[in-house]
Amino acid sequence: EMTPEFMEIVNKCKTEHEPTEDELKGMMALRVPESANGKCFMGCVLQEIGVVKDGKFDKEEAKKHAASKMTDKDELEKHMQLIEKCSQEVGGETDSCGIGPKLMECIKQFAPEFDIALPQQPSE
Template identity: 30%
Template structure:
């Protein structure tokens, strides 16, 4: 059973939800990479039978050795460096040994980065990494279930393209502006703010006062998200950026300046909630 737990811990890192099905051959390669390190960690940081069952089921494990056990596994597989900080590059190199699709590797990279904010949290065991490890594991467990499917991404992208084509007529933007949006950066073009405000209005993110108000967007989202927890995740994502309504802007109900604030906030938080969409 321990072997299953070690593989569960590592699969959260190298096989997140949304990556194409991992073949039996790839699973064998993954096991070869992590079995030895997992058993070494168990010798140094013994965990209980209950902890093993909970980790296997991806549920919270409360045993006192669990954080350091996970930290040990993460260090040996390259997710965490010797200073106890989450480190993405080594695990990406490990993943490339079993993943051959560039799109899958990109999804993995985004997935790992979605929990990089853990490094900025205050912990009391600097260097050991035990607290960082359990926080990262919890984050990855949550984000693995949040990730959008390819079908959901395609539906969202199609809708944005359709509405964007309407808004670009009213608020023309340049090729440079479009490229900035593709790179998830807010462009410097004079019409960029009003272009985004137009899109936000049409998808229901903005109300007629130029404020972020997502009730209409949530109703429309039910055509894309079937599960209640997916809609709830979207609601939490949008609520994260409700703070922009309190920011001072100079264009009132027009909403162009607030659209920039909302866009930047949504992009900043997109990975954490599994809404990484390429345009």
């Protein structure tokens, strides 16, 4: 959901990295951007939220972030498992522009396994 704080982060990162409108729309539907700008924009947002620190995925911070957003215990547990899994998947990545896309691919790949609903892909 788009809180004012989150919109501020998005706008700050948009100014810094200038992803296209198409890329922004795509990211909302979990489409990984192709351009360096789009990828670095994702990394920027993750860094501003705090789940990426010094170019590395911070799984403890990601878990705290999830816990602050979710009230449903079962949902939260599923997300914790997904965070664990994706933390392993992106563990070797130390470039913040590479982490965003990798993380998104991981979420798309494994969310169904943990029975987590993803945003609907708009049909092309």
